[in-house]
Amino acid sequence: MPSLIIRMHDGVAYEVIDDHPSAENATLCLHGFTGSAASWSFLNTYTEKHTRLIQVSLLGHGRTDSPKSIRRYAMSQQLTDLAEILDQLKLHKVNILGYSMGGRIALSFASRYPERVNKLILESTSPGLRSFKERMARLHHDHQLAQKIRHEGLAQFVDFWENIPLFASQKSLPADRLAQLREGRLKANPYGLARSLEGIGTGSQPSMWASLKQIKLPVLLICGTLDEKFCNIAKRMQQELEDSHLTLAEHAGHTVHVEQPHFFGKIVSEFILA
Numbered sequence: 001m002p003s004l005i006i007r008m009h010d011g012v013a014y015e016v017i018d019d020h021p022s023a024e025n026a027t028l029c030l031h032g033f034t035g036s037a038a039s040w041s042f043l044n045t046y047t048e049k050h051t052r053l054i055q056v057s058l059l060g061h062g063r064t065d066s067p068k069s070i071r072r073y074a075m076s077q078q079l080t081d082l083a084e085i086l087d088q089l090k091l092h093k094v095n096i097l098g099y100s101m102g103g104r105i106a107l108s109f110a111s112r113y114p115e116r117v118n119k120l121i122l123e124s125t126s127p128g129l130r131s132f133k134e135r136m137a138r139l140h141h142d143h144q145l146a147q148k149i150r151h152e153g154l155a156q157f158v159d160f161w162e163n164i165p166l167f168a169s170q171k172s173l174p175a176d177r178l179a180q181l182r183e184g185r186l187k188a189n190p191y192g193l194a195r196s197l198e199g200i201g202t203g204s205q206p207s208m209w210a211s212l213k214q215i216k217l218p219v220l221l222i223c224g225t226l227d228e229k230f231c232n233i234a235k236r237m238q239q240e241l242e243d244s245h246l247t248l249a250e251h252a253g254h255t256v257h258v259e260q261p262h263f264f265g266k267i268v269s270e271f272i273l274a
Contacts, residue, residue: 002017003015003017003037003062004017006085006088006089012067012081013065014057015036015037016037016055016057016085016089017038017040017041017055018052018053018054018055019044019052019053019054019055020044020053022052023049023052024052025052025095025272026052026091026094026095027047027052027272028054028056028082028086028094028095028097028106029043029102030058030097030098030102030106031055031056031099031102032099032100033100033101033197033201034158034184034185034188034193035099035184036061036062036063036187036188037056039055039257040053040055040257042257043269045265046265046268047265047272047273048269054094056082056085058101058102058105059081059192059196059199060073060191060192060195060196061192061196064192065192066189066191066192066195068195072199073198075104075105075108075200075204075205078105078200079105079109079112079113083116092116093117093118094117094118095118095119095272096109096120096121097268098120098123098125099123099125099255099257100123100124100125101196101201103122103126104128105200106120106122106125107120107125107127107215110215110217111211111215114216114217119219119220120215120217121220122221122222122234123222123223123257124227124254125221125237126230127207127208127233128205128206128207129205129207130209135202135203135205136203137203139201139204142202145197146194146197148160149190149193149194150194154186154193157193158185161185162185166227166254167253167254168226169224169227169253169254169255169259170253172259177258209240212237212240212241213240213241213242215241216243218244218271219243219244220245220268220271221244221247222246222247222249223248223249224250224251224252224253224254224260225248225250225251227252227253230254231248245271247267249263249264
């Protein structure tokens with residue numbers, strides 16, 4: 001399915017892949033850092049045209065614009081953009097699937113626009129850092145990563161990113177799949193990635209922990225058992241979310257949709273279509 005270009009009121013252009021537009025059940029899919037709308041193409045195999053998959057490349061990713069202003073990447077502005085995208089597609093209420101960075105955005109969208117969300121699927125997602133001190137430390141770290149991209153270039157950053165402990169479990173993937181992942185990362189806009197880190201990274205995101213109890217819609221939490229940190233976060237989130245279910249993926253780490261695509265596609269499609 002070829003991608004669409006949807007322009008915001010201020011002219012910023014988003015890449016959107018709208019699969020099965022005639023389906024009544026619509027799901028907005030939000031990728032993680034260094035991903036793109038294409039990250040979710042495999043889901044078509046599992047939804048079997050029963051679900052309209054609206055896959056968005058977030059600011060600084062894919063073919064979406066990379067604005068100069070760091071304020072343009074802020075969470076509040078990102079949520080406004082997503083609402084405008086849904087308006088232009090004439091969709092009032094959707095399911096939202098988000099992974100990592102995309103999960104943080106999905107959670108924030110559900111908090112701000114609860115009337116526009118049917119169900120929420122959060123993969124390897126954190127509601128943010130609780131304390132100001134933690135956020136400032138992470139903001140400094142994200143700024144250093146952004147500088148790394150600017151000074152060393154995209155290829156060296158991808159080398160570094162692929163070897164951080166968070167993605168250690170990906171090493172067991174077949175060589176052709178690893179090559180495919182690397183190819184996708186190398187297509188990124190380095191300026192956009194740097195701006196995304198600084199504008200909507202974990203350090204710049206307001207904490208959502210206190211808002212979890214106000215989210216009343218059905219939530220599916222997904223994490224890989226090899227990703228101990230995010231499984232612990234998911235367990236704490238489950239205690240706060242009124243209507244939530246936690247599913248653990250065996251033999252998978254942070255990127256369950258990459259490492260266990262069949263398992264991921266099956267549980268997501270069953271949750272959406274239930």
